[in-house]
Amino acid sequence: MELTLSHWLYGLFTLAIILTMIWRKGVVFPTLLGTFIIAWVSKGNMVDGLTAIFNANLVAAKELFNIFLIITFMLALLHAMRDLGADKRMIQPIERFMVNAHVSYFILAGVTYVISLFFWPTPAVPLICALLVPAAVRAGLPIMTAAVVVALSGQGMALSSDYIMQVAPGISASSAGVETSQVADQALMMSLIVGGVAISLAYMLHRKHMRQSGDPLNDQEIENLQAADSETHTTRTKHRDFWSKAFAFIVPLALLIVVVYMMSTKLTSGRMGGLEGGDGAAFVGGVAVVLLLMATTVFGKQHALDYITTHITNGFVFAFKAMGPVIPIAGFFFLGSSDFSGDILGIENDAPAFLFDLVQSTQDFLPQNAFLAAFSILIIGMITGLDGSGFSGLPLTGALSASLESGGMDIETLAAIGQMGSVWTGGGTIVAWSSLIAIAGFCGVSVMDLVRKNFLPVVIGLITATIAAVVLF
Numbered sequence: 267m268e269l270t271l272s273h274w275l276y277g278l279f280t281l282a283i284i285l286t287m288i289w290r291k292g293v294v295f296p297t298l299l300g301t302f303i304i305a306w307v308s309k310g311n312m313v314d315g316l317t318a319i320f321n322a323n324l325v326a327a328k329e330l331f332n333i334f335l336i337i338t339f340m341l342a343l344l345h346a347m348r349d350l351g352a353d354k355r356m357i358q359p360i361e362r363f364m365v366n367a368h369v370s371y372f373i374l375a376g377v378t379y380v381i382s383l384f385f386w387p388t389p390a391v392p393l394i395c396a397l398l399v400p401a402a403v404r405a406g407l408p409i410m411t412a413a414v415v416v417a418l419s420g421q422g423m424a425l426s427s428d429y430i431m432q433v434a435p436g437i438s439a440s441s442a443g444v445e446t447s448q449v450a451d452q453a454l455m456m457s458l459i460v461g462g463v464a465i466s467l468a469y470m471l472h473r474k475h476m477r478q479s480g481d482p483l484n485d486q487e488i489e490n491l492q493a494a495d496s497e498t499h500t501t502r503t504k505h506r507d508f509w510s511k512a513f514a515f516i517v518p519l520a521l522l523i524v525v526v527y528m529m530s531t532k533l534t535s536g537r538m539g540g541l542e543g544g545d546g547a548a549f550v551g552g553v554a555v556v557l558l559l560m561a562t563t564v565f566g567k568q569h570a571l572d573y574i575t576t577h578i579t580n581g582f583v584f585a586f587k588a589m590g591p592v593i594p595i596a597g598f599f600f601l602g603s604s605d606f607s608g609d610i611l612g613i614e615n616d617a618p619a620f621l622f623d624l625v626q627s628t629q630d631f632l633p634q635n636a637f638l639a640a641f642s643i644l645i646i647g648m649i650t651g652l653d654g655s656g657f658s659g660l661p662l663t664g665a666l667s668a669s670l671e672s673g674g675m676d677i678e679t680l681a682a683i684g685q686m687g688s689v690w691t692g693g694g695t696i697v698a699w700s701s702l703i704a705i706a707g708f709c710g711v712s713v714m715d716l717v718r719k720n721f722l723p724v725v726i727g728l729i730t731a732t733i734a735a736v737v738l739f
Contacts, residue, residue: 269627272620273624275300275303276601276602279297279299279303279598283297283598284662287650287651287652288649290654294594297598300598301597301598302316304601305610308611308618309612314612318610318611321611322598322601322610325600325606326596327593329440329600330440330593332548333431333432333547333589334582336431336433336547336548337431338582339551340431340550341389341580341581341585342554342578343517343554343557343577344390345580345581346557346558346573346574349562349565350561352510352512352513353393355510355514356514357393358397360398360401361398364398364402364405366405367408367411368473369405370405370406370407371407373398374416374419375418377394378390378398378419378420378424379420382420382421382425383427383428383430384430386431387421388701388704389584391416395416395709407476408472409710409711410716411468411475411476413705414468415468417694417702417720418695418720419461419465421693421695421701422457422460422464422690422695423461424457425656426453426456426460426686427453427456428450428689429450429457430525431550434657434660435447435453436547438660438663438667438684439678440596441660441663442664442665442668443605443677444678444681448678451678452681452682456683456734459734460690463723463727463731464720465723467726471719471723509564513560516560524553558577562574595661599621599664599665600661602621602622603619603621603668604617605617607619607620621665621669622669625670636736640675640679640680642670643666643670644686646662646663647684647691648690650662650692651687651688651690651693651697652697654699655692655693656690656694657692659688663684664681664684664685666684668681675736679735686728686732690727696724696725702720
């Protein structure tokens with residue numbers, strides 16, 4: 267194939283974006299500039315280049331807006347539960363099962379994982395650290411170990427698959443040109459492998475530091491427990507007991523029914539009964555909206571219209587803060603795919619595939635090896651995760667997965683591998699300037715120490731899962 271100047275410029279800007287991520291700087295600037303210059307050179311007209319900037323962001327926004335909606339509705343539901351005090355009541359009964367440090371470790375892992383799957387780890391962390399972590403510490407779990415397991419379970423295992431809200435697999439699949447559900451299924455299996463290895467290894471490494479439940483606490487742990495107890499008591503006195511208890515039961519039951527229904531229809535029909543991919547996330551979002559309507563109505567019957575508007579607005583604000591930078595980044599990498607470049611450049615036929623063509627041009631010089639392709643995507647994913655967001659690199663790993671399909675590795679598996687590398691790194695486990703700061707802050711531990719504790723288990727988990735993907739998937 268013949269590579270044009272536009273191809274080489276696309277490769278140059280892609281390299282610049284990767285280097286920018288390594289330097290932990292924002293990559294929105296080079297993606298917007300790259301989109302403009304590449305479109306200008308490709309079409310030979312500055313006006314077309316300027317138009318392409320808008321079109322690229324518009325195409326990306328259309329493809330990803332369902333992601334913004336599901337984040338908005340789930341976060342709005344969590345805020346409505348917080349108004350009632352139902353969020354805390356929902357997990358308080360679990361405290362009684364934390365009889366010792368070893369049991370507490372795995373309970374903390376399981377509860378953090380489940381809550382983070384439905385509400386994302388960032389809004390769930392304050393709740394978990396305020397209630398469950400103090401209970402685990404009283405049972406003998408060191409505060410640092412508690413922070414480690416919260417990070418690995420929530421920011422790592424739950425966020426890397428994102429199986430319920432399907433934000434991460436949605437971005438990966440859109441960039442790779444495949445179905446979201448196929449990437450989501452692969453990502454779920456891989457996340458469980460990474461998480462299982464990391465959490466088990468961390469347990470073995472920290473086991474010798476676990477105390478008996480009756481052993482005295484150190485000064486830092488006492489201070490953290492007093493702060494958590496004060497916050498919990500203050501919040502409880504503000505809400506109505508009846509509806510708080512009711513929604514602490516209704517919400518998890520409703521979401522459990524949703525998951526059981528989706529999984530049962532998939533097992534019986536081979537697909538999610540019309541809820542494949544984005545439709546599954548839409549179903550979850552619709553249920554969240556109904557629960558939101560109910561919660562805001564019982565909290566303030568005369569002011570329900572105002573309450574729900576506030577929660578929806580706050581949900582959108584959070585969604586755009588979390589995902590806003592992804593749109594221009596996705597727009598740039600969509601420009602590298604023939605599935606989207608036509609709409610961006612205004613070309614009806616023979617749309618260019620800049621990234622695919624570049625990768626294809628190197629195939630004759632690279633060995634067709636599944637391990638090489640898998641670990642290349644993993645490393646690139648981890649590099650893109652160094653910016654601390656975890657999601658900004660998914661358009662790149664998804665697009666590269668479509669280009670590197672070879673040696674028996676399908677696009678969906680490669681996209682899932684890249685997603686693991688990016689989210690486990692930047693989502694908040696081994697990068698100190700990520701949302702890991704929140705966990706360290708709530709637990710009162712050093713974020714750099716937390717990074718060091720997480721590093722070995724996470725890296726070994728990622729390597730294990732990648733080998734398993736090549737051999738089994």
